[in-house]
Amino acid sequence: MNKIMYLEFERCIGCRACQAACRECGDHDAKERNYVEYVDFTESRQTFPMLCMQCKDPACARVCPANAIQITDEGVVLSAMEEKCIGCRNCTFGCPFGIPKFDFEKNKMYKCDMCYDRTRHDIAPMCASVCPSDAIRFIDFDEMQQLRRKRTQMNLVEGKKPQEGNKWDYVPEFFGVYTDQS
């Protein structure tokens, strides 16, 4: 498995299919783990998705006093283990992207696990599968590199830089790397 989750914010149309689909994943308990937000609805309909970056050295796992957050061999950062999680919510504060969510009923953290059930068999995560706009993609490392290069070129050609008057046309790009290309 050497696939990348690639996000292109400006493609997002705000349909929230990714969230509906996240609920459908095997161990997801009908709770979505991803986010879709308006940048600023008063100005524009632009929305963007946010999901776990599967950090290589995840802050959530580091700040967990109970060692409840496991990282798989492939580098996927899993939800807290039920038997270990003590419900302290450190992870929810520690994550710079605000990814981990908290289940107050079960007193347990849950988060995007990149649909580990699927991705470990090389099947795309639910959100990337359904996203109608390809704002979320599950693609090969090479394809990601190509897309990245194209964007940089485009930015250079068009001298793209957001200005006060058109900042809504541009939202920063972001991508999450699933595994290392070594």
Added chain:
Amino acid sequence: MSQFLVKEGVKNQIRKGEKLVTTHCCYCGMQCGMHIRVDEKNNKVVGVEPRYDWVLTRGKMCPKGVTAYQTIDHPDRIKTPLIKKNGKFVEATWDEALDLIESKYKGIQETYGKDAVGVYGGVSMTNEKCYLVGKYARVGLGTRYIDYNGRYCMSSAAGGFNKTLGMDRGSTLPWTELEHTDTFFMAGSNTAECHPTSIQWFWKAKDKGAKLIVADPRETATARVADVHLDLLPGTDAALANGIMHLLIKYDYVDHAYVQERCNNFEELKEMTAKFTPEYTSKLTGVAAEKIIKAAHIFGKSPRSVVMFARGAEQQTSGVDNVSLYTSMALLRGQIGKFASGVATFTGQGNGQGGREHGQKADALPGYRKIANPKDVEYISGIWGIKPEEMPKEGVSAYEMFHLMQNKTIRALHVICSNPVVSSPNINYVQDSLEKLDFLVVNDFFMSETAELADVVLPATTWAEDEGTTTNIEGRVIRIRKVVEPLGESKPDWEIMKLIADRLGKGKFFEYNEPREIFDELRLASKGGKADYYGVTYEKIDEQDGVFWPAPAEDHKGTPSVFQERFATEDGKANLAVCDFRGPSEVQSKEYPLWLTTGRVVFHYLSGNQTRRVDFLMEQCPEPFVEMHPELASQYQVENGERVKLSTPRGDMIAPVKITKAIRKDTMFVPYHWGKKLAVNQLTSPALDPFSRMPEFKVCAVKLEKLTK
């Protein structure tokens, strides 16, 4: 035989103890491919799996599609027939319900004539069912009064296409070609919300440098990234299209060889568009002249363009004109009938295409045949086994049927797959009309606002409990599979029609055991017509990813691109539209100084009877709202989230404000998916297009009031 269809090399997740059944979404015209997860032990539907290898949608779905399976085993499902006694529904057996229907229908028809019982159909169901609704009305009941909810959806597109191109296929090209298109001109379509999975094709084309021109009073997700956003006043599409054509002629972007060879009326069009200078067009539409000019240049220079439109342009009193004019833009550029070029409408309902082809419309018979044409009547009578004299005459359009209920011409009504007290314009009148009926029967699987008014409610099945075909947004006939057995005592609509026909002594005309037999009859009935399905078979659909009609012979593969050589008009030439700007039926006044337009949100489908019962969708969008520009809000001193009152002479409603700059300053938008007090259709205008009889949902003059706290 396995009902799971997957191409080689494509992986899906199949969990232990589960199987997948391959089908399509039940909602919009995109008809996204999906697999439904079924627990093999108890045969219950448990979820959805993307269908990565479906050619048009590639696993993608909107949130309605993802959650569609949740309606199948839903606790609100109606599981037995219900009969209203003393104002309350009581569960009944099928025999009791059918006894009552039989005696009422017979009694009313004996006293007042056959036409006193009407049928009101819908197109969110398979071709097999849609076809049968037409036959049920004409043969089963012998009534002329039949029409359907597609009248509110696709009738103007149909009218415009028939006038200009001679045939109404929603798209002249397969949408898998769209990624190679280099300019899209989209009018009155919020496709990101109404047909979300189409976005992949537009974004793909955009990645390759395609240009996008969007005409919409709101800055939708597509308008936001458009090269030109033509932010026109609702109801002014005719002026805009004439204005663009004026410039196409002025700057000589016209494909003269094509127009000469394949189109009529060019001189007349030239004369008509002469006055639509950018300045004049700008005055009528409220769009800056520079934007109109820029759009015309982009569109004019583009070698491969597609003109697309949807209800925004069609749900107007000049809907047919708008469609004809926009289509003429594509004709002037010589685009129709070529690769990755052409014209298309966004079909709203799942089977809005197929359902309008086979005789649910007041004036139509299967295969786009006409009831006014004696030859057509003779052919269909032959297929149905009746005498041509027995074929009822043409009826009236959906909204006009309510007038006939008011004056007691129609005394009983059978509503199949529709919820007209939410989806019609001016619904206070519509509700009153239905209340005036002596007898109302409604087939549905959830208690809709219309079903609440019924005397008998018959439990229908959901789309996943019956098999058949639908025809998607492109004109591609596809297969819907039966996933599970019908819940409780529910029955598919075709079986219900068969049972009633049988009670009325017409059983021999409805001897079907399964949908495939109905489809085979439909194939014959449509044979030789414009929408010719004769060569479409269930097997062929599976083999070649659907079959595009027309497919006139058994060995015909279907026709993905139409009009490559000739148009379907009598002389084979397209008729360019020569239509002046007429403007909407309502004008602003002192009392009603603002514009109101209506539409959909991505989380709901049509009257909301299904999507309002799905948790995820309701969490996202629980109630209607009034979208308005911050300047308008400040003028009325209302803030975000504050409840305001909207009114027209027909009705009023209260809803919270949603403030955004992504809408015109003089126009408000309210989505229409709710009934009763939350229904914006209390306010909308019932003025009809003179040709298609499409109501003007998209434009009315409205009053906005701040509520005193």
